[in-house]
């Protein structure tokens with residue numbers, strides 16, 4: 001008598017869909033920002049914890065960390081700092097002005 005004990009292994013593969021999801025609870029939006037913070041009570045000074053934030057929750061999370069004195073830096077998800085004077089809300093870039101091309105004078109000519 002053989003006993004086949006087939007362990008049903010539900011292979012739930014972790015979905016690598018998006019590694020950059022907003023850290024705000026119940027928010028599933030793609031994050032545009034990463035908030036670097038450090039808790040001097042439990043972390044070494046050079047330690048950086050990272051929260052991801054979408055455009056909507058960036059300020060909320062920043063305020064949360066700043067209130068507790070934990071906030072260090074806010075960077076884009078690609079690691080670059082935000083531009084100065086850039087509004088928090090993401091808007092479509094608008095191109096304005098046209099480049100002015102000056103035709104360089106051609107010299108020479110032999111006859």
Ligand SMILES: [Zn+2]
Pocket residue numbers: 022023024027028029053054055056057
């Ligand atoms: Zn969010």
